[in-house]
Amino acid sequence: MNTAEVILVPVLSDNYAYILHKGDQVAVIDPGQPEPLIYELDNRDLTPSVILNTHHHSDHIAGNKALLDKYGARLVAPESERARIPGINKAVKDGTIIEFADETIEVIDTPGHTSGHICYHLPQSKILFAGDLIFAMGCGRAFEGTAEELYASIEKIKALPAETEIYCGHEYTLSNAEFCLTVEPDNDELIARHKEVKQYRDNNLPTIPTTLEKEMQTNVFLRAKSAEEFADIRQKKDNF
Numbered sequence: 313m314n315t316a317e318v319i320l321v322p323v324l325s326d327n328y329a330y331i332l333h334k335g336d337q338v339a340v341i342d343p344g345q346p347e348p349l350i351y352e353l354d355n356r357d358l359t360p361s362v363i364l365n366t367h368h369h370s371d372h373i374a375g376n377k378a379l380l381d382k383y384g385a386r387l388v389a390p391e392s393e394r395a396r397i398p399g400i401n402k403a404v405k406d407g408t409i410i411e412f413a414d415e416t417i418e419v420i421d422t423p424g425h426t427s428g429h430i431c432y433h434l435p436q437s438k439i440l441f442a443g444d445l446i447f448a449m450g451c452g453r454a455f456e457g458t459a460e461e462l463y464a465s466i467e468k469i470k471a472l473p474a475e476t477e478i479y480c481g482h483e484y485t486l487s488n489a490e491f492c493l494t495v496e497p498d499n500d501e502l503i504a505r506h507k508e509v510k511q512y513r514d515n516n517l518p519t520i521p522t523t524l525e526k527e528m529q530t531n532v533f534l535r536a537k538s539a540e541e542f543a544d545i546r547q548k549k550d551n552f
């Protein structure tokens with residue numbers, strides 16, 4: 313079975329937006345800045361029909377209007393952040409299914425970073441757009457929710473297949489790895505991955521996507537065994 317293609321597009325200082333492409337269908341995820349996306353789309357002769365937002369922060373939505381105006385695309389965003397995201401055509405929530413080429417994109421509610429944060433999951437292609445919920449070896453801050461809510465959201469993602477590729481909103485991987493090493497200094501997989509991502513970043517290469525399997529081995533937030541342990545690690549990271 314064919315899988316969808318994902319094109320990673322660096323925007324702003326450390327954000328990633330994505331172009332999702334399959335057959336004649338094109339989507340853009342979290343356009344924090346329009347120009348780099350328009351450049352990539354036009355270069356590849358791709359016309360997006362839909363823009364997907366994971367949450368309302370401006371570094372994920374600031375490019376919406378320019379892309380909607382230029383390509384006549386539809387904007388899909390979380391129902392509960394409707395008031396904070398202008399121009400929504402289709403508001404979605406947990407369980408909403410979006411048809412995309414010959415497969416589906418499923419919405420998973422993942423509150424905590426923002427109150428209405430969602431992830432987009434393609435079960436057939438085994439792809440997850442995680443926004444600011446999970447980063448490589450990290451997770452988003454609990455800006456509008458409690459650490460417990462964030463933990464519960466991450467638990468939902470941990471139930472997906474281990475080979476799921478995770479595309480997140482930021483390149484924070486190297487500093488996240490350094491933090492994880494303070495929590496689990498003897499984790500051999502983490503030690504090896506830290507070295508690997510350092511090489512990638514020294515060569516200015518992206519460390520994304522990651523996989524759920526890699527995160528289960530090295531991400532101390534996903535390895536926390538209880539909401540209390542998670543909250544404790546989240547607090548340490550806030551002060552790291």
Ligand SMILES: [Zn+2]
Nearest residue numbers: 367369425444
């Ligand atoms: Zn955010």
